[in-house]
Amino acid sequence: MKEVSRIAILGGGESGVGAAILAKNKGYEVFVSDKGEIKEKYKSVLKNIGVEFEEGEHTESKIFNATTVVKSPGIPDTVAMILQLKEKGIEVISEIEFAGRYTKAKFIGITGSNGKTTTTLLTYHMLKKAGLNVGLAGNVGESLAKQVAEYDKDIYVLELSSFQLDGMYDFKVDIAILLNITPDHLDRYEYKFENYVNSKFRILQNQDEQCHFIYCKDDEAIQGYLSQNKVKAIQHPFSIKTITEKGAYIENEKLIININNIFEMTIQSLALQGKHNLYNSMASGMTGRVLELKKEVIRESLTDFQNVEHRLEFVAKIHGIDFINDSKATNINSTWYALESFQNPIIWVVGGVDKGNDYEMLKEMVGEKVKAIVCLGKDNTKIHEAFAGVIDTIVDAGSAYEAVKLAYGLGKSGDTVLLSPACASFDLFENYEDRGQQFKSAVKGL
Incomplete structure (x- = not known):
């Protein structure tokens, strides 16, 4: 294994700060750079271990002089800086590696x-x-x-x-x-x-x-x-x-x-x-x-075993309507499994940032199981187009609170309101956890 004198870490989240701790522990010179904001808890760790960091920008001179770059998994390999690093022969690896x-x-x-x-x-x-x-x-x-x-x-x-x-x-x-x-x-x-x-x-x-x-x-x-x-x-x-x-x-x-x-x-x-x-x-x-x-x-x-939060998580039964939080379902297949799991009529809360979804594989399942759709996202055009001939009732919501209120109004005793978005959450929420928490808060506020 070749010795590395300087490591640049792109991303100041859990994996990036963990990599900084290990790199510092092994005697490397470490620099952490995050284009966004670094959370306070991570900044205090970096200060405590004496690691230089920046947020809101990537200073290329401090990154391109590294022998190894540890990259957050959220940064695509196609980003210009990553391509340039590889062209220069600078090793770009994940925190796991x-x-x-x-x-x-x-x-x-x-x-x-x-x-x-x-x-x-x-x-x-x-x-x-x-x-x-x-x-x-x-x-x-x-x-x-x-x-x-x-x-x-x-x-x-x-x-x-x-x-x-x-x-x-x-x-x-x-x-x-x-x-x-x-x-x-x-x-x-x-x-x-x-x-x-x-x-x-x-x-x-x-x-x-x-x-x-x-x-x-x-x-x-x-x-x-x-x-x-x-x-x-x-x-x-x-x-x-x-x-x-x-x-x-x-x-x-x-x-x-x-x-x-x-x-x-x-x-x-x-x-x-x-x-x-x-x-x-x-x-x-x-x-x-x-x-x-x-x-x-x-x-x-x-x-x-107790299952993970935000994965087919039972939230509450209100006037005979079950509310289920499956916010972690960020793709079509996860949502297919979620819909397949329920026998009761479903009011399906879906939408967010589409990752190239093909809704065709859901049409049959939705036709069988779903009585109404509540779209939760900034642009719901694709969902409307996909299910217009399948489901009569398709409505739009701009927040978790509005989505829960609409779903509750569409439901009756014996129905299931299922948040299973099939999309990423970044248009209206910080992440899928934030989406799930807001959904649960809205349900508990009914």
């Missing part, structure tokens, strides 16, 4: 268009219950770099987005989990689905014959890639459609895992219900079996 250079820990990496967070938290829950010295990082938990610097673990469970994987080169994931691949973030991938697929499969780079690859056999994009590319790792497919060797499947209402002896439990006893959650439970359970955790630990974990 940087942190991986300073730990001997084992890594469980989880990616996919949907279900990453739930599966990551469930797997972490299981490993903690098993008494392992485990950390949680990536898109959830604390920065991996910060943990490596301050209290390194034996094993980490990482939620990895395609953006993070794009900045990883030498990093090795010991157990890779690929849940599904559906069109998402195509604006970052030249609107080519195959580019996004290739990005997801970067999770396998550097794996060898001792590593494990857990993947969904029912996913067409995954199967298509595997039919044309060789994988070194030991493969463990999971399916709800067919019986699999060295993997997991459903038979007679039971989840069966055939790794290091047979493990089985009834699907009714799983904490996470719904078809999409079966896949998440399978992937976590298989990880437990690969690690040879006790069967009772796996069974308990899959039974008593």
Whole structure:
């Protein structure tokens, strides 16, 4: 590994400040630059450890003299500065790649268009219950770099987005989990689905014959890639459609895992219900079996897990109407799963910043399940056009409060109001958490 004397970090959020802590810890000269505002809690960390930083601009002279640049996953590779850095031969990497250079820990990496967070938290829950010295990082938990610097673990469970994987080169994931691949973030991938697929499969780079690859056999994009590319790792497919060797499947209402002896439990006893959650439970359970955790630990974990906030989260029942917060559903596929989970008539709250959505795949599901649509976004034209012939009632809201009020007025006892936006949140909200919190506050204010 080559020595680096100066590191520039682009982005002063959780991952950037974590990278700064680790870089400072290792004796590097560190500079943090954020084009936006840096939160007060992160500024105070940088001041305390004596790291120079700036906000509201990128001073090129202080960035281009670095040997390595650690880039926030939110910054596209196509930005002029990133292209110039690479042209000059300056290494541009992700915080995960940087942190991986300073730990001997084992890594469980989880990616996919949907279900990453739930599966990551469930797997972490299981490993903690098993008494392992485990950390949680990536898109959830604390920065991996910060943990490596301050209290390194034996094993980490990482939620990895395609953006993070794009900045990883030498990093090795010991157990890779690929849940599904559906069109998402195509604006970052030249609107080519195959580019996004290739990005997801970067999770396998550097794996060898001792590593494990857990993947969904029912996913067409995954199967298509595997039919044309060789994988070194030991493969463990999971399916709800067919019986699999060295993997997991459903038979007679039971989840069966055939790794290091047979493990089985009834699907009714799983904490996470719904078809999409079966896949998440399978992937976590298989990880437990690969690690040879006790069967009772796996069974308990899959039974008593509490799901993540903003993911199909029950908010309240008001005059017989259920309000569900699924603000974390920022793409079409997540929303499809959400709609599929409910039997009651749905008033669907949808909209935000469209990431190249094709609403065609939702039309049949929406026709079956949805009685009214409330659009929550600045520009709802595409949603109106997509569902005009499918749903009679489509209304617009400019705030979470207005959306909840409209949805409540359209509902009656036995209905479900579902916030599942299928879009990013940045037109009206800070992020999906802010959108979910505002929705919940509005519901509680009814």
